[in-house]
Amino acid sequence: MKLNIAVLAGDGIGPEISVQGVAVMSAVAKKFGHEVNYTDALCGAAAIDAVGDPFPEETFRICEAADAVLFSAVGDPKYDNDPEAKVRPEQGLLAMRKKLGLFANIRPVQTFECLIHKSPLKDELVRGADFVCIRELTGGMYFGEKQEGTEEAYDTNKYTRPEVERILKVAYQYAMQRRKHLTVVDKANVLASSRLWRKVAQEIAPQYPEVTTDYMYVDNAAMRMIQEPTFFDVMVTENTFGDILTDEGSCISGSMGLLPSASTGSSTPVFEPIHGSWPQAKGMNLANPLAQILSVAMLYEYFGLKAEGKLIRDAVDASLDANVRTPEIQVEGGGKYGTKEVGEWIVNWIENNA
Amino acid sequence: MKLNIAVLAGDGIGPEISVQGVAVMSAVAKKFGHEVNYTDALCGAAAIDAVGDPFPEETFRICEAADAVLFSAVGDPKYDNDPEAKVRPEQGLLAMRKKLGLFANIRPVQTFECLIHKSPLKDELVRGADFVCIRELTGGMYFGEKQEGTEEAYDTNKYTRPEVERILKVAYQYAMQRRKHLTVVDKANVLASSRLWRKVAQEIAPQYPEVTTDYMYVDNAAMRMIQEPTFFDVMVTENTFGDILTDEGSCISGSMGLLPSASTGSSTPVFEPIHGSWPQAKGMNLANPLAQILSVAMLYEYFGLKAEGKLIRDAVDASLDANVRTPEIQVEGGGKYGTKEVGEWIVNWIENNA
Numbered sequence: 001m002k003l004n005i006a007v008l009a010g011d012g013i014g015p016e017i018s019v020q021g022v023a024v025m026s027a028v029a030k031k032f033g034h035e036v037n038y039t040d041a042l043c044g045a046a047a048i049d050a051v052g053d054p055f056p057e058e059t060f061r062i063c064e065a066a067d068a069v070l071f072s073a074v075g076d077p078k079y080d081n082d083p084e085a086k087v088r089p090e091q092g093l094l095a096m097r098k099k100l101g102l103f104a105n106i107r108p109v110q111t112f113e114c115l116i117h118k119s120p121l122k123d124e125l126v127r128g129a130d131f132v133c134i135r136e137l138t139g140g141m142y143f144g145e146k147q148e149g150t151e152e153a154y155d156t157n158k159y160t161r162p163e164v165e166r167i168l169k170v171a172y173q174y175a176m177q178r179r180k181h182l183t184v185v186d187k188a189n190v191l192a193s194s195r196l197w198r199k200v201a202q203e204i205a206p207q208y209p210e211v212t213t214d215y216m217y218v219d220n221a222a223m224r225m226i227q228e229p230t231f232f233d234v235m236v237t238e239n240t241f242g243d244i245l246t247d248e249g250s251c252i253s254g255s256m257g258l259l260p261s262a263s264t265g266s267s268t269p270v271f272e273p274i275h276g277s278w279p280q281a282k283g284m285n286l287a288n289p290l291a292q293i294l295s296v297a298m299l300y301e302y303f304g305l306k307a308e309g310k311l312i313r314d315a316v317d318a319s320l321d322a323n324v325r326t327p328e329i330q331v332e333g334g335g336k337y338g339t340k341e342v343g344e345w346i347v348n349w350i351e352n353n354a
Numbered sequence: 355m356k357l358n359i360a361v362l363a364g365d366g367i368g369p370e371i372s373v374q375g376v377a378v379m380s381a382v383a384k385k386f387g388h389e390v391n392y393t394d395a396l397c398g399a400a401a402i403d404a405v406g407d408p409f410p411e412e413t414f415r416i417c418e419a420a421d422a423v424l425f426s427a428v429g430d431p432k433y434d435n436d437p438e439a440k441v442r443p444e445q446g447l448l449a450m451r452k453k454l455g456l457f458a459n460i461r462p463v464q465t466f467e468c469l470i471h472k473s474p475l476k477d478e479l480v481r482g483a484d485f486v487c488i489r490e491l492t493g494g495m496y497f498g499e500k501q502e503g504t505e506e507a508y509d510t511n512k513y514t515r516p517e518v519e520r521i522l523k524v525a526y527q528y529a530m531q532r533r534k535h536l537t538v539v540d541k542a543n544v545l546a547s548s549r550l551w552r553k554v555a556q557e558i559a560p561q562y563p564e565v566t567t568d569y570m571y572v573d574n575a576a577m578r579m580i581q582e583p584t585f586f587d588v589m590v591t592e593n594t595f596g597d598i599l600t601d602e603g604s605c606i607s608g609s610m611g612l613l614p615s616a617s618t619g620s621s622t623p624v625f626e627p628i629h630g631s632w633p634q635a636k637g638m639n640l641a642n643p644l645a646q647i648l649s650v651a652m653l654y655e656y657f658g659l660k661a662e663g664k665l666i667r668d669a670v671d672a673s674l675d676a677n678v679r680t681p682e683i684q685v686e687g688g689g690k691y692g693t694k695e696v697g698e699w700i701v702n703w704i705e706n707n708a
């Protein structure tokens with residue numbers, strides 16, 4: 001297979017983990033005889049500094065022309081702390097989502113046995129949790145009509161039937177590949193937009209008779225995720241609820257630094273870690289590259305290349321088992337490994353295994 | 355003091371716990387020489403069955419005329435499972451909030467040492483968690499302009515400056531009575547309504563120089579509450595975010611069945627357990643009356659009657675220590691106590707102590 005990858009390294013620790021993601025991608029490609037071409041592009045604070053726009057037109061064109069985007073992280077404190085800043089790195093994220101039509105944000109939540117003790121939940125509760133949160137990413141309050149104001153202000157949470165249908169279809173497809181259990185999360189007892197979601201879901205559900213669909217109010221889902229995370233298989237919800245629930249979901253695993261995500265839609269899909277740009281650690285060879293590396297696994301899998309994805313997952317598991325870990329997850333008495341050393345170890349493992 | 359209390363027992367286990375709440379209220383009143391008059395009023399499914407309205411006009415008048423409302427729970431599965439039902443018990447809740455101007459929902463989250471093991475969080479994380487969630491209750495998407503539809507639908511998340519100001523003032527007053535730490539939760543990086551909240555908060559904050567105010571995005575707050583619940587003292591947020599976060603907050607304590615809440619505003623305040631009507635247990639003398647009883651403590655405290663509130667809290671602690679507990683929190687080998695027995699034990703303790 002031939003793949004053109006746009007590489008958006010972004011800010012903070014982004015460039016360091018990006019290098020490792022690319023190295024792993026190349027090692028796997030070599031092993032399986034794929035040809036991968038990379039094109040770097042600017043985004044985030046780096047792009048604001050360079051051209052005054054967090055998602056420049058040229059970056060958009062590079063992404064659009066690529067088969068997939070390997071994204072790292074954006075964000076810089078110099079913009080966070082300036083309330084007057086007119087352009088912010090996050091706007092680049094929103095622009096990217098909208099311009100690339102990335103309506104489905106997919107976040108697998110899984111636990112790693114060796115990190116269960118890091119979960120804020122009791123071990124026995126979280127052990128075995130393995131679900132996918134699917135968040136609608138280009139509709140709802142994020143993009144609805146807004147009125148700014150110092151006396152009153154509003155946002156509009158609007159959804160159209162096609163917007164709801166397409167994300168539910170993605171959710172059902174995931175459910176079919178997994179344990180066939182879909183939870184549709186909404187607030188249909190209060191919100192008109194949620195009632196539309198529920199109505200459309202009830203119409204689509206019969207097309208997937210093998211899937212058990214249940215409906216849950218968002219307040220209830222926020223609790224259930226903590227009380228019984230193993231209940232969930234695939235969960236789907238609208239943009240704002242999804243923002244809250246996907247973050248809650250990731251943090252219960254104790255493995256935030258290890259979780260990848262995919263955003264897919266009408267144009268080029270984007271693969272990225274769920275964690276941020278950790279500006280304090282920039283250039284210090286401290287950041288865990290595993291979430292970025294697992295994003296590469298998701299990328300391969302997206303193109304149906306399951307063995308490639310599996311090889312990466314096995315390599316990551318092997319690195320954890322061998323205690324080749326960055327400081328924040330290293331065991332007492334374990335060796336010192338930085339971003340680079342972990343990435344190189346994994347590349348090496350891939351070259352010498354399977 | 356003379357207090358007129360509207361008693362809204364509602365549905366399911368509501369009537370049973372209501373009786374115990376009233377009994378405790380009376381025992382305390384007698385001890386301190388207060389005069390309390392009770393007026394029962396219909397609400398919820400019971401009111402739909404009787405008069406076709408989950409919050410009838412007469413109930414509203416009784417509440418309005420009272421000094422406080424002692425509320426229990428509403429909800430009945432016969433309405434939940436009927437998507438065609440035009441009137442639902444929950445609408446009674448929303449009508450009550452709106453008509454009584456209950457703009458501030460106050461939910462203390464505390465842990466009880468003897469129930470820490472019931473928390474989904476690791477004991478050492480949740481131990482000592484003690485915070486108050488303040489949720490705006492009559493604005494935002496719940497009450498904003500809506501458009502129902504099967505092709506598109508929307509809700510409007512609108513806030514005006516006075517709505518934001520008054521709830522923030524309540525939050526600052528709580529913070530002043532507590533550890534003087536207020537966390538304002540919003541999504542100001544995306545939502546216009548949140549930017550208004552943040553702007554108003556930044557204007558009001560200097561009026562409370564003793565209070566440390568911090569601002570947190572809602573996705574971050576949903577994580578922080580799990581990762582470090584002891585971080586919070588008072589948290590304030592808008593209606594929809596508050597719905598999610600208050601439920602999340604309650605469930606981490608492991609003591610959901612014990613947590614009371616208050617809703618206050620421009621007219622009569624309402625005191626109620628955070629739990630629901632548990633229809634399956636109706637009439638079975640199984641429900642834990644402690645959340646209802648602690649609602650009575652909040653009620654007394656609202657009127658500045660601190661010793662009265664303290665006496666109730668001490669009685670509740672004593673009942674837990676003595677293992678006089680309903681089945682769901684009873685220790686192995688502990689005696690069998692129902693709603694009635696726990697309530698009576700507490701009344702008895704109050705009569706014979708302090």
Ligand SMILES: CC(C)[C@H](C(=O)O)[C@@H](O)C(=O)O
Pocket residue numbers: 090093094243543544573
């Ligand atoms: C930065 C922000 C706009 C963004 C969002 O809320 O979508 C982030 O929190 C995320 O979840 O990707």
Ligand SMILES: CC(C)[C@H](C(=O)O)[C@@H](O)C(=O)O
Pocket residue numbers: 189190219444447448597
């Ligand atoms: C029943 C429902 C409308 C209500 C709400 O969301 O406000 C409930 O979840 C609550 O939190 O009191």
